[in-house]
Amino acid sequence: MAPSALTPPDEDFPRWYQDVVAKAEMADNGPVRGTMVIRPYGYALWERMQAEMDWRIKRAGAQNAYFPIFIPESYFAREAEHVEGFSPELAVVTHAGGEDLAEPIVVRPTSETVIGEFMAKWVQSYRDLPLALNQWANVVRWELRPRLFLRSSEFLWQEGHTAHASYDDAHAYALTIHHDVYDEFLREVLAAPAFLGIKPPSERFAGAVNSLTLEGMMRDGKALQMGTTHELGQNFSRAFNIVFQTEAGGSGLCYTTSWGASTRLVGGLVMMHGDENGLVVPPRLAPIQAVVLSVRDDATLLEAAARLRDGLAGEGVRVELDRGRASFGRRVTDWEIKGVPVRVEVGPRDLEAGQATLVRRDTGEKEAVALGAVPTRVGALLEEVQRALYERARRFRDERTVEVGSVDEAAAAAQEGFARLGWALVDGEGEARLREAAITVRCLQRADGSVPESPDEEGLVCIVGKSY
RNA sequence: CGGGCUGUAGCGCAGCUUGGUAGCGCGCUGCGUUCGGGACGCAGAGGUCCCGGGUUCAAAUCCCGGCAGCCCGACCA
Structure with missing residues (x-):
């Protein structure tokens, strides 16, 4: 057997990752820090992901549309948490057409604001609801520590945005996306077992009242968020005046959701299934089977x-x-x-x-x-092969997920994988203590592994680990 | 953005300490022999030594400033 062309993953996992991305001809670094050139094979993988997610998104009732990459800066200011959360990552255009701009233009890091503005325009009556849109687009979030696919300053994704007449409807829709789009895609196509749950308040999307997440375990034991769905409550409706006339003739404020999955999944694919000989692509995803x-x-x-x-x-x-x-x-x-x-x-x-x-x-x-x-x-x-990959990943994950009874045990156990413990033990000061060990709460679940309604439910457990 | 390491041919590196003709392996091109797990021979091509400034008769080498990459941390899809 010839010596491997790759750095062994056990020896230096990040180096192995880079070797795979380079030698499998998936991507190169772009000329500007944090940017990425996606090569044909890497893009083919992404196109397969797009195709498999796209039909599921449409099955869930959303329609594709496209909104501009340039967003007025003032839009971001309308939702306080949102602007606070995203400000550090924004790329802002202040100069164009040879002149200073009267109002700076933000390069979209996500499109809640601009889409909210237009939803307000399009939604008049309860008959217009729910309004479910999705767009495939690039977004820019200025990254301080970029890595190909996993964290690039510009990346590709889909972002879904919906408006509903009631909390219950928005909540039900969020769960549909969570389970029938993301989880189904991950399980059946990517052969990726994930822990489903909700984010603790500290890890929520800026402007959300609740964030659902799917957390996968990579082969180095670290967690990767593989998709998220946000319940935005009425925060954005209030900021953008997304109102409708109710069936009874009154006025209602919409409940909105947003949800996304990105080219980060390509990196997740490498790190979940790859081995010492390179990438391993699940057959249902593979551009070349x-x-x-x-x-x-x-x-x-x-x-x-x-x-x-x-x-x-x-x-x-x-x-x-x-x-x-x-x-x-x-x-x-x-x-x-x-x-x-x-x-x-x-x-x-x-x-x-x-x-x-x-x-x-x-x-x-x-x-x-x-x-x-x-x-x-x-x-x-x-x-x-498809089944075997899922089973192998699931076994690997389960072997490295241990039940513990204290924050200290969790900090030790989560060095090599995940730890699972009562959320009540962590909530508050425990989160800060875990953070000192570079560990975060990945998600909250009910004891039986199902997705809770809110972090305040009794008896929740949390899964903690290091993350990408 | 803080700390550390690094930038020399497409990739991996040596050369830098002690300034003086830019090298090696792989890859690439041509021809031939090969092909059951990274083949071999012969002949070739390929370099703003990351960028800018400074010191010097002379800079890959010394000094200053940028930019980029990697690792660790804080932030994040």
Whole structure:
């Protein structure tokens, strides 16, 4: 076995992460600090995430729209907590068209304000509600410590924004997004088990009355927030005057929500499933699910490989034929680094036996399959890999999530993973003590793991850990 | 934004202490032999030594100021 092209993850996890992102040709740093150039393979992964989230978002009743990247600074000032929370991260345009601007323009860090302004215009009657919008966009949050995908000054995301006639309706919608869009996407496509819960007040979105979160565990034991949904109460409706005429003829103030998932998920994918040989992409997400490669640059083999490619494509497998001229071993490692779930190898010995060799990326296991059976077998294998990745990630997470009985125990246990303990033990001073150990409360749950209504419910537990 | 480390070919690095012709490995190009887990031979191409200023006959090397990257912290999707 050749030496790995990557820094071993156990030796230096951040370095390993960078190696994977670079060698899998996912992204490069941009010329301005914190900016990111997303390369075709990285973007293909994001496009797959977009496609899988987009239809679920539409299924949840939201429509796509687009709002401007430039927002009047005065909009931010209208919601006190919001402006306070985002001010440090804003990029502001003060000069344009060769002149100083009368009013500075903010480059959007998120779009609650501008969308709120237009919701106020569009919502007249209870019949206009709920109003559910989503946009796919770039946003800018000036980052002091950027990392490719995980924390860049400009990133891509979807942001959903909804307005409802009642608290109950807004709350129910937030839960729908939380479960039926984000959690379902994470579980079924990204093979990513997450802890679902709500943020403690200290970790809430600026301007929200409640923030729901999905927290995944990376292979270094740290937490990554993989999606959030905010109940904004009437804070933004009040600030932007999103009012409607009620069925009874009175006047109502909307309840709004906002929710987002970003290109950070691409980084999460790397860190949740990757291994010492590079990226490992869950089949349902993979832009390339299977790659067919002939062991030699030989006309007969290439022809057989092309037939296999056609057969797989015919079964709906996203398949690519490797026509590279590099040595076989080199081509294998290159596809491994990119995390393609299944390799279909065909060599002279295979051909003689009328078979191909299938190799799964997650375990490295090989199996010989008759040529005619390859498409069917690959389809089944992809599903097996999908399940196995989820199970492996879930086991890993559960093994590193320990129940503890005090803040001190939590501080020790959460160095290598998560700790779970009573929220009452942490609420208040405990949070500050954990923070000294670089540990934060990732989410609050009920004892049975379900999502609570508010941090004030009795008997809640919290999951704490280090985070990205 | 604070502390630490670093910037030399696409990538990884040596050279800097003690100023004097810019190097190595991988990658890249061409030809040939190869190909069942990062192949090999021969011949080549490729450099504003991060940027700006200063010292000097002379700066990759010394001094000052920026910019960028990485790690740790505070902040965050």
